[in-house]
Amino acid sequence: MSQDSQPTSTSTPPGAGLAADRPLRVAIVGTGAIAHAHAKALALDPGADLVAAADPVPAARDAYAAEYGVARTYDDLTALLAGERAHAAGPDAPPVDVVHLCTPPGLHRDQAVEALRAGAHVVCEKPPVLSLADLDAVLEAARAAGREYAVVFQQRTGTAVAHVQRLLADGELGRPLVGICHTLWYRRQEDYYAVPWRGRWATEGGGPLLGLGIHQLDLLGFLLGDWAEVDARAFRLDRDVETEDTSVATVRFANGAVVSVVTTSLSPRQTSYVRVDTTRATVEVEHLYGHDASSWRLTAAPDRTGAPHPDAPAAWALPEADEPSGHVPLLRAVYEALRTGAPLPPVAAEPYRSLELVTAIYASAALGRPVTKADLAPGSSLRDGFLDGVEDLRPAAAPA
Ligand SMILES: NC(=O)c1ccc[n+]([C@@H]2O[C@H](COP(=O)([O-])OP(=O)(O)OC[C@H]3O[C@@H](n4cnc5c(N)ncnc54)[C@H](O)[C@@H]3O)[C@@H](O)[C@H]2O)c1
Structure with missing residues (x-):
């Protein structure tokens, strides 16, 4: 089985602990630029209720909460998960049903694992994480928790x-x-x-x-x-x-x-x-x-x-009914799957392929040779992160 076809579903049904007859309780972590696209798309979905947001910058999260009517805000994900337990939909329900990660990429791995372990599905902005090993770890956490890890590649x-x-x-x-x-x-x-x-x-x-x-x-x-x-x-x-x-x-x-x-x-x-x-x-x-x-x-x-x-x-001929690319169709497809317990749709599954391509490009530049799939096989140190193989070709002094 190729890396791309690794299932993100697990032995626990993805809908476990979630009720189909209530809106999913959603939290956004990181209320910067791209978080607005998430809130706008969620506002179109009557089955998704944006209840909480976290950001260490009070001005950013307060303005965001006011704009989108978010009830509660927190400094970070840990505080959010602790605070939202009091508002969970039931004794078996997680603090929130879905966590959207709109934070800087270096935070995605740990935040995804924390949210999955708390029983939430995760919708993560690109890039999913910073290395293939980190992606292995996140998908393992998703499997263990019986939750989904959806990536945002809206193209x-x-x-x-x-x-x-x-x-x-x-x-x-x-x-x-x-x-x-x-x-x-x-x-x-x-x-x-x-x-x-x-x-x-x-x-x-x-x-x-x-x-x-x-x-x-x-x-x-x-x-x-x-x-x-x-x-x-x-x-x-x-x-x-x-x-x-x-x-x-x-x-x-x-x-x-x-x-x-x-x-x-x-x-x-x-x-x-x-x-x-x-x-x-x-x-x-x-x-x-x-x-x-x-x-x-x-x-x-x-x-x-x-x-x-x-x-x-x-x-x-291209279809006459034309919906542009974007967060709206992506999140609609993801939430349909989360509500029904269906596998993630192709538009939000398979995070490996493009991360592998990026890893292979950096690795080839650093190693000075072609890189194949075999070079990135499980166990390879190239899975641990990107290599700095950048050639610095700036002129010593800027031209006059
Ligand atoms: N899909 C797209 O088209 C698209 C476009 C832009 C950015 N992105 C991605 O979205 C992510 C965020 O990018 P951005 O442009 O919105 O960045 P940004 O800097 O505008 O926003 C990031 C926010 O995260 C907050 N933050 C930092 N540490 C935090 C923490 N520990 N907990 C909670 N919040 C924290 C920051 O205060 C900031 O408000 C990146 O992964 C980026 O690549 C995707």
Whole structure:
């Protein structure tokens, strides 16, 4: 069984201790930027009740609680779990049913394990954790507790990506051959990298590859399946950070497709671009932070006269009912599963694939050689964390 297919379900039914006829009691931990997307999505779900929030910064959590009508706030997760016991839905119920982790990445592992052990399901922002070993530990805690660990990689969601993924999986588009995966974003030193946890191995776990490019790598893996081999380099070209600010990689997938990956935080004209050329078509999506049907393009291979292939496009047409990608469809699918005890939906399961790809890119850059799945097998020290193999190519002095 591949890493990607490791089940997150456990011997205890995921719905145990939860009642289907009451709203799920939800807590948000970390009330910074992305926590707003969670609260807005939860507000659309009558079966989810956002009852508590935790953040060590009183001003941040108070403003957040006022904006979303959150009844109780706490300094941290431990205090929240202790305080919410008094409000639990019953003697067998956990303090809260679901904990959303919207905290800096270096906190995700310990907070996920703590929440799972308290009997809550966890919905965790990307990146799930900072290493494959940490992910093993979190999923083991989920198995032991009989609870779910859902990850937020919202580029997998939306009607268009579901349609394209089905066309690729069913072989409608032929065999994937070659692709491009670009995360060309722009992040300034004076604000983005001024946040203390960013740009440092210990707290962010990596640079733009882990923090930004993982979105596009995750979508790429969602479309193409398992990766097989990675050959990569990482550079620090401009920003004053410990990690890389730019990386380039060649990724070979198990299905034979070869993809060129470029990830940077230095691109003034920003884009998120994923392209797959198959034997029958070119599939492209171009956007910045979220896509809808208008972001996607399918181009049929020409016939011998140069005209578009006649028998292709009818079945390929993107669906007219168009829901964009985002936290709303992702959390809706997750909460449907949590309420019914069904396995997590594909849009929120399988956290391994993109974290493995990121790990493989850092490892290849550090080791100076291609890295395969076998290099990341259980027991490998490469599972313990990312390696600092960054080539610092900044000029000694800035040009006049
Ligand atoms: N899915 C997306 O599109 C997306 C977008 C942005 C960020 N993210 C991810 O969300 C996470 C948070 O990012 P952000 O941009 O919201 O960061 P942020 O710095 O704006 O917010 C983090 C919050 O966590 C709080 N915090 C710190 N330590 C805490 C603790 N021990 N307990 C509780 N709260 C604590 C901070 O005070 C802050 O309010 C990161 O993993 C990031 O990668 C995802």
